[in-house]
Each structure stands twice: as structure tokens, then as C-alpha cells.
Amino acid sequence: MAEGILRAAAGNLIDVHSAGSNPAGFVHPKAIEVLEEIGIDISAHTSKHMNTFLDRQIATVITVCGNADQLNRHHWGFDDPAHAIGSEEQVLEEFRRVRDEIRKVFEAYAAGLREGASAKD
Numbered sequence: 001m002a003e004g005i006l007r008a009a010a011g012n013l014i015d016v017h018s019a020g021s022n023p024a025g026f027v028h029p030k031a032i033e034v035l036e037e038i039g040i041d042i043s044a045h046t047s048k049h050m051n052t053f054l055d056r057q058i059a060t061v062i063t064v065c066g067n068a069d070q071l072n073r074h075h076w077g078f079d080d081p082a083h084a085i086g087s088e089e090q091v092l093e094e095f096r097r098v099r100d101e102i103r104k105v106f107e108a109y110a111a112g113l114r115e116g117a118s119a120k121d
Contacts, residue, residue: 001031001095002064002078004042005103009110013117014060023047028082034095038103062109064102076105 003018010016027045035042063075078101084094 001035001042001099002062002102002106003045004035004040005099006062006106006110008040009103009107010113011110013110013113017048017053018045019048019050019053021050023049024082028095030081030092030095031099034092034099037096038099074109076102078102 003016006014007016024047026047027042032043060074064078078098079094081091081095081098084091086094
């Protein structure tokens with residue numbers, strides 16, 4: 001969800017990728033569903049291992065779970081809704097809650113990037 005939300009919030013300001021140290025191998029269907037509710041399509045996204053990006057120049061790493069030791073690291077700890085338990089509707093509500101938290105933080109982050117970029121112009 002984080003990759004889709006930050007891509008939508010930041011537009012072409014930054015190149016956004018998502019990866020993990022132990023990827024599930026798929027994007028959770030409920031993540032796809034709840035982002036679709038807010039107009040973000042992640043249905044073509046894949047679950048990637050962080051080693052995929054070791055040969056790239058990375059300026060900033062944003063972690064939403066786990067640990068990372070990179071330059072310009074920002075960590076916002078979000079609950080993992082894939083571990084939610086309860087009825088179908090309760091699990092969906094947990095995905096929505098986490099989606100909304102990620103969206104709020106990443107939209108603010110992208111707004112700061114835009115402000116910094118316009119100040120340089």
C-alpha cells in the first residue's frame with residue numbers, strides 16, 4: 001500500500017519502489033481493494049525483495065516495518081493489516097485504517113518535497 005500511496009502523493013517528484021526483506025510473493029488482495037476505493041490501482045504491483053534494488057542509487061529509504069540502514073532514512077511504523085483477524089468486514093476495516101494512516105503521512109511527506117523543490121527554483 002505504501003508504494004501506491006506515495007506514488008500517487010508525490011507524482012513524478014521521486015522514483016518510488018517498494019521492497020522487503022521477506023516479501024510475501026504477492027500483493028494482498030485486500031490492499032488492492034482498499035486502495036482501489038481511493039482511486040489508486042496497485043493491481044499490477046508485485047512483492048519484491050530488497051536485493052532487487054542493491055544495484056541502484058538510493059537517496060532515501062522509508063521504512064514502514066522492519067529495519068533499514070540507509071542514508072536519509074525515515075521510519076513510520078504502521079501496523080501490518082495482513083495480520084488482522086476477525087470477520088471479513090473487520091479485516092477490511094483494518095486495511096482501510098492502515099491505508100488512511102499511510103496516506104496521511106505520505107501526502108505530508110510529498111507536500112514537503114514539493115515545497116523544497118519549489119524553493120530551489
